[in-house]
Ligand code: NAI
């Protein structure tokens with residue numbers, strides 16, 4: 193138990209964020225009554241009001257709290273989420289893709305976790321138009337960031353008895369992915385973890401054919417973005433996929449999905465992804481038992497129902513939330 197109550201910032205955002213984040217907060221309050229919550233605004237609605245999608249006050253709260261739970265933002269998503277990830281100084285994007293009993297999936301055996309470098313690569317922002325009709329992009333790969341993400345991935349795997357696959361394209365991007373791969377292999381020596389490496393294009397095919405052969409996939413930024421969405425397709429349903437943006441001191445947790453304007457306001461959004469993100473938040477803060485309770489309650493509810501319409505049912509967000517709370 194921490195001496196001081198832990199500070200959790202909740203940012204519902206727009207659309208179904210306003211429905212699924214309060215549902216996940218109820219679950220957090222049920223398992224950790226000592227958490228201190230602070231609610232903050234971000235997204236399209238606050239931009240309309242104030243001209244700014246991410247108010248300074250919200251960014252400062254996220255930068256000082258122990259953890260942040262974010263829902264989704266609409267058109268302003270990039271203006272909100274990228275600075276928020278920076279505010280918590282996250283270097284790792286952790287995206288589990290897991291098939292659940294009771295839910296249709298292309299590959300019911302899928303149980304993977306992507307550990308994606310979150311700060312550099314082709315997303316470092318160095319793009320230019322050097323002449324009309326001619327554009328360039330500089331890909332940044334540093335030893336420090338590669339080492340940090342590899343260490344996070346191997347540590348994650350060792351703690352859970354899992355294997356690691358290092359994804360790369362070092363046969364073509366010999367200097368940048370060459371450094372990424374060599375650094376990750378050096379880090380691997382420090383851990384008691386079985387590992388291999390895979391060319392990311394061939395890996396994409398293998399993930400579709402035999403996802404059950406993979407556990408933890410450590411990847412550069414762009415590869416992780418693409419491969420984790422591919423794996424999301426294998427397990428079916430954006431309403432199920434949680435994620436974490438992890439830093440040394442703080443972290444930001446969010447469902448992978450957006451604001452779902454087609455169903456927003458109807459009270460039928462699936463809260464599972466956000467609740468599973470809340471379970472990751474609990475584990476990040478060292479409340480492993482509470483995290484496991486939340487995960488089990490969500491899984492049991494997915495197995496038994498009730499199900500929201502995205503999973504073929506006719507339950508509301510409230511019905512699913514009540515079912516999860518009763519299983520806690
Ligand atoms: P989306 O994830 O919002 O929706 C895609 C489809 O999945 C929709 O049919 C939606 O109803 C369904 N869906 C998503 N989450 C669901 C849930 N929890 N329960 C039931 N059904 C669910 O993606 P889309 O439509 O591409 O984007 C909508 C808006 O969200 C855009 O303005 C986009 O910019 C924003 N967005 C924001 C993100 C963020 O804040 N991190 C991430 C992705 C999109």
Ligand code: MG
Nearest residue numbers: 416417418421
């Ligand atoms: Mg993406």
